[in-house]
Amino acid sequence: MASSNEFLDYTTVVVVFTSTVDKRRIVECCQIGKDIPKSRTFGYKFKSCPTPGCQPVPADMHVHNHGVKVHLRCLKCNWRSVSAKTDMDNKHFKRVNKLVVPQLFWHHFPPSTDLQNYFVELTNNEQAQPHQNKGKKGRDQQGKSKCRAEIVADVQDDSEMAGDQ
Numbered sequence: 001m002a003s004s005n006e007f008l009d010y011t012t013v014v015v016v017f018t019s020t021v022d023k024r025r026i027v028e029c030c031q032i033g034k035d036i037p038k039s040r041t042f043g044y045k046f047k048s049c050p051t052p053g054c055q056p057v058p059a060d061m062h063v064h065n066h067g068v069k070v071h072l073r074c075l076k077c078n079w080r081s082v083s084a085k086t087d088m089d090n091k092h093f094k095r096v097n098k099l100v101v102p103q104l105f106w107h108h109f110p111p112s113t114d115l116q117n118y119f120v121e122l123t124n125n126e127q128a129q130p131h132q133n134k135g136k137k138g139r140d141q142q143g144k145s146k147c148r149a150e151i152v153a154d155v156q157d158d159s160e161m162a163g164d165q
């Protein structure tokens, strides 16, 4: 897979094998995919959107790459995730061989709900940080200034993306 993985541009592969843990044989199952900019982040096609009632298909979830950073945007409701980095392992996606094929990641198969929600969770966690967008329900004054800051950030982000295309 290190020397010839062109087929992973179009599909993923599921590997089933047995291993021995505490003298018991267990069956393991993992899926390997290639990280493809604008398409398959960490080798996986995400489609989870946190907006109530929004049910995007994978084609609705646009992948935006900026160097090693990647974020998703839902074309149906305009939700935008925070960025994740594609040059390192995370709790769900691990590189198969970070030196030889850094773009190949594996994850447990079938993918858990947790995995499918990776970007949603990442975004929720970041927004729950004290320094980020907190206190929306707080005093009016504070609420207003934060809203304005958010709008500015959004506009900047959109113009950045326009520049990239």
Ligand SMILES: [Zn+2]
Residues within 6 Å of the ligand: 049, 050, 051, 054, 055, 056, 074, 075, 076, 077, 078, 079
């Ligand atoms: Zn959405």
